Amino acid sequence: MNVVIIKYNAGNIRSVLYALERLGIQATVSDDPVLIRAADRVIFPGVGEATSAMNYLRERGLDKVITSLTQPVLGICLGLQLMCAHSEEGNIDCLGIFPQQVKLFPPQEKVPQIGWNDIFNLKTPLFKEIKENSYVYFVHSYYAEMGENTIATANYINDYSAALWKDNFYAMQYHPEKSGDIGARMLKNFIDL
Amino acid sequence: MLTKRIIPCLDVKDGQTVKGINFLNIQSVGDAVELGALYAKMGADELVFLDITATNEKRKTLSELVTRIAKHINIPFTVGGGISSVEDVSVLLNCGADKISVNTAAVKNPQLIKELASQFGSQCVVLAVDTKYENGEWFVYLNGGRVPTTIKTKDWVKQAVELGAGEILLTSMNHDGTKDGFALDITREISESVNVPVIASGGAGKMEHFTDVFTKGKADAALAASIFHYKEIDIADLKRYLKNEGIEVRI
Numbered sequence: 001m002n003v004v005i006i007k008y009n010a011g012n013i014r015s016v017l018y019a020l021e022r023l024g025i026q027a028t029v030s031d032d033p034v035l036i037r038a039a040d041r042v043i044f045p046g047v048g049e050a051t052s053a054m055n056y057l058r059e060r061g062l063d064k065v066i067t068s069l070t071q072p073v074l075g076i077c078l079g080l081q082l083m084c085a086h087s088e089e090g091n092i093d094c095l096g097i098f099p100q101q102v103k104l105f106p107p108q109e110k111v112p113q114i115g116w117n118d119i120f121n122l123k124t125p126l127f128k129e130i131k132e133n134s135y136v137y138f139v140h141s142y143y144a145e146m147g148e149n150t151i152a153t154a155n156y157i158n159d160y161s162a163a164l165w166k167d168n169f170y171a172m173q174y175h176p177e178k179s180g181d182i183g184a185r186m187l188k189n190f191i192d193l
Numbered sequence: 194m195l196t197k198r199i200i201p202c203l204d205v206k207d208g209q210t211v212k213g214i215n216f217l218n219i220q221s222v223g224d225a226v227e228l229g230a231l232y233a234k235m236g237a238d239e240l241v242f243l244d245i246t247a248t249n250e251k252r253k254t255l256s257e258l259v260t261r262i263a264k265h266i267n268i269p270f271t272v273g274g275g276i277s278s279v280e281d282v283s284v285l286l287n288c289g290a291d292k293i294s295v296n297t298a299a300v301k302n303p304q305l306i307k308e309l310a311s312q313f314g315s316q317c318v319v320l321a322v323d324t325k326y327e328n329g330e331w332f333v334y335l336n337g338g339r340v341p342t343t344i345k346t347k348d349w350v351k352q353a354v355e356l357g358a359g360e361i362l363l364t365s366m367n368h369d370g371t372k373d374g375f376a377l378d379i380t381r382e383i384s385e386s387v388n389v390p391v392i393a394s395g396g397a398g399k400m401e402h403f404t405d406v407f408t409k410g411k412a413d414a415a416l417a418a419s420i421f422h423y424k425e426i427d428i429a430d431l432k433r434y435l436k437n438e439g440i441e442v443r444i
Contacts (some may be wrong), residue, residue, distance in 0.1 A: 015291065018263050021264065022264075047317070048313075109195075111388060112359060115195050115413070116196045116238055117195045117196065139316045180268055
């Protein structure tokens with residue numbers, strides 16, 4: 001299994017790499033379109049700010065590479081947000097794989113949401129053997145709205161998309177690489193798709 | 194629903210876990226990675242590793258330790274202790290740390306918080322504050338609680354959040370090591386005055402203390418060390434107890 005993690009200016013790639021290592025997978029970290037296109041699985045992680053990340057992807061043509069991929073792709077955290085249509089963070093158009101808008105949580109509760117929250121209405125084999133209302137680890141100030149692509153829901157102030165799916169594209173707002181054994185199982189499910 | 198977090202703190206020196214009573218009399222209690230992995234298995238929600246000797250001694254081993262932790266542990270962890278520059282943080286995050294905590298260096302140079310938040314995001318910038326109640330006011334202490342200042346804790350926390358701190362780790366020196374319970378008043382005051390999560394630290398001795406700090410103290414997370422290290426409270430038991438008390442926890 002040839003897994004490539006997309007290298008760009010939004011960090012936290014190391015944790016994903018180690019999580020895959022724990023599953024016995026040696027992933028490659030690369031921003032080379034040839035290597036990314038040739039991969040069996042592509043992971044698009046990210047922690048950081050949407051506008052600078054989008055600008056970085058566009059400058060290197062990685063935006064077009066990502067949207068043209070046909071193998072299973074998994075966006076994580078900022079990766080999910082960048083795969084949506086538009087983000088309020090810096091008011092920027094994103095990759096548009098999912099039609100969702102990405103919005104800032106209103107200030108009724110503490111922002112960012114940091115910690116373990118449960119996910120429900122789980123769909124697709126990504127959640128094979130994952131129980132409803134399992135807890136996963138979130139760190140984010142912006143969220144993707146609900147929509148027909150939503151395959152897992154979470155609630156913080158309002159319901160939002162904890163995970164999204166369209167064709168070969170999957171994305172998780174939470175960090176499976178930091179969500180204990182449940183997160184590890186979800187990563188394995190993605191690899192096994 | 195977002196849960197309250199239980200966070201064991203592992204004070205480390207040369208890769209070993211240590212815990213002092215009132216920041217003194219350090220005793221070694223085990224390997225940091227091994228202990229961290231055990232806590233993760235028992236249900237800890239996060240881990241904090243504080244390199245407590247970093248302010249006084251060089252620490253060549255910290256990045257190696259962080260790498261080892263990141264390879265073996267599948268829950269989030271924060272690294273702190275003597276972090277004073279963007280370069281320090283960059284190294285630790287690249288080794289796999291999820292968050293870093295700053296304390297003394299941020300008081301001496303508040304712009305550090307702004308630089309870290311803009312470069313790495315507020316979500317990974319934890320402001321650690323050691324505070325002591327004296328003459329009717331809570332003051333900030335530096336260098337692991339050894340150096341007093343005239344800075345009021347609530348003013349400093351507010352300023353730090355404006356600069357970009359994403360979380361507050363508040364340790365009451367009056368309570369730390371006493372096992373008489375957390376500092377409920379200052380924790381509540383800080384938690385209500387800022388819109389970022391507050392981790393209460395110092396004073397945990399019984400399970401009831403955790404209930405109190407989440408309800409009366411309005412803390413988002415509670416941190417403890419010795420009661421976990423010496424197995425006085427089992428994390429799994431604690432979380433079952435809190436759930437029975439009606440507090441949302443991850444089990």
